[in-house]
Amino acid sequence: MKRSRMLGRYALISPAAMLIFVFMLLPMLLMALMSWLEPGQFGGVKWGNYTPEAYVKFLFDRDLSDVLLFDTDYLSIFSRSFQLALVTTVLTLLVAFPVAFYIALQTPKHRTWLMLLITIPFWTNLLVRTYAWILLLRNGGLIDSSLHSLGVTATPINLMYTPIAVQIGLIYAFLPFMVLPIYTSLEKLDWRLLEAAYDLYANRWQTMRRIVIPLAAPGMVAGCILVFVPALGTFFIPELLGGAKTLMIGNLIQQQFGVSRNWPFGAALSFALLAVVLTFMLIYALRFRGKGTLTQ
Amino acid sequence: MGVSARASKRTPYSATRRAGFGVEFALKMTADANALVIQNIGMVFGSGVGAITALEDVSLTIGSNEFFTLLGPSGCGKTTLLRLIAGFEQPSTGSISLYGQHLEGLMPFERPVNTVFQSYALFPHMSVSQNIAFGLEMQRKPKLEIQKIVADMLELVRLTGFEARKPAQLSGGQQQRVALARALANRPKVLLLDESLSALDAKLRKEMQLELKRLQLETGITFVFVTHDQEEALTMSDRIAVMKNGKLEQIGTPTEIYDFPRSRYVADFIGETNFLTGIAEANGLRLPDAQLLEVLHSRPLGANVDVAVRPERAQITQEGAGLNAVVREVVYVGTDTVVYLEIAAEVFRVRMQNHGGAAKIVSVGEQIKLVIPPDAVRVLEAES
Amino acid sequence: MINPRNPLWRYSSLGVLMVVFFAFLYIPIIVLVVLSFNQNQTATIWTNFSFDWYKTVLENPNILRAAQNSLIVAAVSTVASTVFATMAALGMAGKTFKAQNAFNGLVGLPLLVPEIVTAVASLLFFLAIGLELGLTTVIIAHVVFCIPFAYLPIRARLEGLDPKLLEAASDLYARPWQAFARVTLPLLLPGIVSGAMLAFITSMDDFVITFFVAGAGATTLPVYIFGMIRTGISPEVNAISTLLFAASLVIVMLSFFISQKK
Secondary structure: OHHHHHHHHHHHHHHHHHHHHHHHHHHHHHHHHHOOOEEOEOEOEEOOOOOOHHHHHHHEEEOOOOOEEEOOHHHHHHHHHHHHHHHHHHHHHHHHHHHHHHHHHOOHHHHHHHHHHHHHHHHOOHHHHHHHHHHHHOOOOHHHHHHHHOOOOOOOOOOOOOHHHHHHHHHHHHHHHHHHHHHHHHHOOOHHHHHHHHHOOOOHHHHHHHHHHHHHHHHHHHHHHHHHHHHHOOOHHHHHHOHHHOOOHHHHHHHHHOOOOOHHHHHHHHHHHHHHHHHHHHHHHHHOOOOHHHHO | OOOOHHHHHOOOHHHHHHHOOOOOOOOOOOOOOEEEEEEEEEEEEOOHHHOEEEEEEEEEEEEOOOEEEEEOOOOOOHHHHHHHHHOOOOOOEEEEEEOOEEOOOOOHHHOOEEEEOOOOOOOOOOOHHHHHHHHHHHOOOOHHHHHHHHHHHHHHOOOOOOOOOOHHHOOHHHHHHHHHHHHHOOOOOEEEEEOOOOOOOHHHHHHHHHHHHHHHHHHOOEEEEEEOOHHHHHHHOOEEEEEEOOEEEEEEOHHHHHHOOOOHHHHHHOOOOEEEEEEEOOOEEEOOOOOEEEOOOOOOOOOEEEEEEOHHHOEEEOOOOOEEEEEEEEEEOOOEEEEEEEEOOEEEEEEEEOOOOOOOOOOOOOEEEEEOOHHHEEEOOOOO | OOOOOOHHHOOHHHHHHHHHHHHHHHHHHHHHHHHHOEOOOOOOOOOOEOOHHHHHHHHOHHHHHHHHHHHHHHHHHHHHHHHHHHHHHHHHOOOOOOHHHHHHHHHHHHHHOOHHHHHHHHHHHHHHHOOOOOHHHHHHHHHHHHHHHHHHHHHHHHHOOOHHHHHHHHHOOOOHHHHHHHHHHHHHHHHHHHHHHHHHHHHHHOOHHHHHHOOOOOOOHHHHHHHHHHHOOOHHHHHHHHHHHHHHHHHHHHHHHHHHOO
């Protein structure tokens, strides 16, 4: 009787599991494999020959006589992406934590409404939200003309297509992603612990530092991952706000499947990105075993 | 079996109720057939090194129309035994039969047995009526019949008018009664109650104890009741089975268990007890301080014997015959006065009923005489 | 609990931060919505309130087709992913077994991996197996990444289910399938609805993955909007963006209120 029970359970899980396995896991392995192929003439790949060319291309450039020259172009794109993602993570953390803390202090009724207000941007179209910033940032856009009419600036300032624009867009996009997990952690906080701390002569800042932050740590870590990983691989935010001058990994990858027609290289870049993300995941899983806030 | 509440006015239960519970009901029919025969039940969870033996060689019979209680601390196996009867687990060894029919292998929905859960387990998305009707619907009873039974049940538990309410809108006591009605609606051969009263506050609990007793008398259904509260067991039961660590310690009526505990464990678990120990002599026990406690016994001379004495059976006197003891503490608890004595290096409590003011005026440190009637001394079984 | 009026729990500086925070979060959206009603083309000078751009947008056959595609994809993906997610949640419930951790990892995969990696991998996969890019490939990709979004609320709801309720049903003569239909399913329904709505929003809003695996004629609304933005700012973009935002908003609020109801 127990056997058929288990079979039944496996049967229930298998459609979902098979779908994800076949259409997500397998493709990623395939992607790793295909990064070792040659690019086709009009896009696509040429099956047959295996070459590490894609990975070579990452660090080196071949000049006309086929000599390898160390090329930092792609490395700089990677480092810029890391930088932008890191700054995004730190800044969102600094803002999201007090916000989440404030909401957790409110009465349950207020908390519900405030969380609804945060949930709305979280679930509405990211493309649309990013586009709104174009309206604000561009030449003649809202910020520019407001500053102009207020007399602060004389000439139009150039905000679009700069790293600043991308940074703003990233922070704007991912703020809710940081607030939600931190709030989840803080919501479970036993406020009597704070009362105990105050009773033992801790002031508000000390209590924050020694009690609240350590207890909210799982939520903060989860939030950092939820922000850093997508920010690292983001594609259309730098595309729309950064233009050709502020390429990130995402754009670079997309280019390979667009104008550059180097699919294996795109695959290699994707795989590299995946490897980086998986490494972070592994570190998280090993260090923070058992903290289930990530799946909230 | 008449289930409607109208019958209550005709049955003699109201008379017995006024007579007070805990007294044997001469009017009640003694068990004529054995409802449940539990034979050599053993229950082991898990296997290998980490295996837990929840029940070990438990055998007992429960009669029909009986209010039977399984009593013991948590972990003693009483709930496990109940779940075995209900069918939520299958025993590792042994058998259970219901009116001669073996229950092994039968699923819960194949057994004419119903359960009232500790947390009530009312279906939150169904109304009171729908909850009560559930078991009947599963048995494909005709709609009209279901409606009538539901109405009768609501009247029986005195919740008429609550048909459309959802469980969340009910108080704890009301939820309890719905859970009862839901189970009783199916006229089970046996009703199982798993610590059903433990979630209620003290006053409500006492009311529900009387209510449960009334229901059992009216419906005539065998109730098997699980509790860790010995006072509750004494109040409601026809018979009690005291359990410890998966084994049966003693089975008997409340008076048998209270007045004639066989082991130290049962004596200690039920009510308050004093324990004394001594060497067996012809006329009684020689206590460590050389005093003689008079008692009739059949133990070999020279053996170590443990005895139990209920605090309310002993008396204190300043003059006359008795055992020498010293007063250590006097505690006034409203209804009684409890005097803590020291005798033979043991603590001995004497409980006296107050009739306006403290029963006895004694002072701490006073030397008094402790009077223990020989028939109040219970010789306990030697610990194996 | 905490009384916010108690000065012990008052952090005055936070109030300011909250205002700034919500302003930052909502002003761009408000600007977008407001400008979509602006008659003027330049999008910065306000002339007149007008529905012109909405009219243009709703008469544009390309937009309508893209919207239709989005709806088809979202509808199919939602149904499929919700059904599979419900089955999976039911299979995962109860005593732990070995494959559980593996499945948890599998289900979390679409959430953790950057979208572009999934997009590229899917594209290459379809190429490798020779599946032509079109609405089918979009639907397949959507079903896969919608599963976790549907799964989580259902799983959460299932875990909150008192197991004693099923024992009670069994005790009251319900066979396993009856207990499922009369007790488990009704109680699970809010979770399923919530999961379905999340899946729907996620599918409607998706851009990156769709961008990569959509063939010609399988353009969805976000992809089309992206194309419009690429070619330049126009008030039509404002209008269609606002419409898309409004649709997401409605569904979020609905989902929220349903999940609030016990």
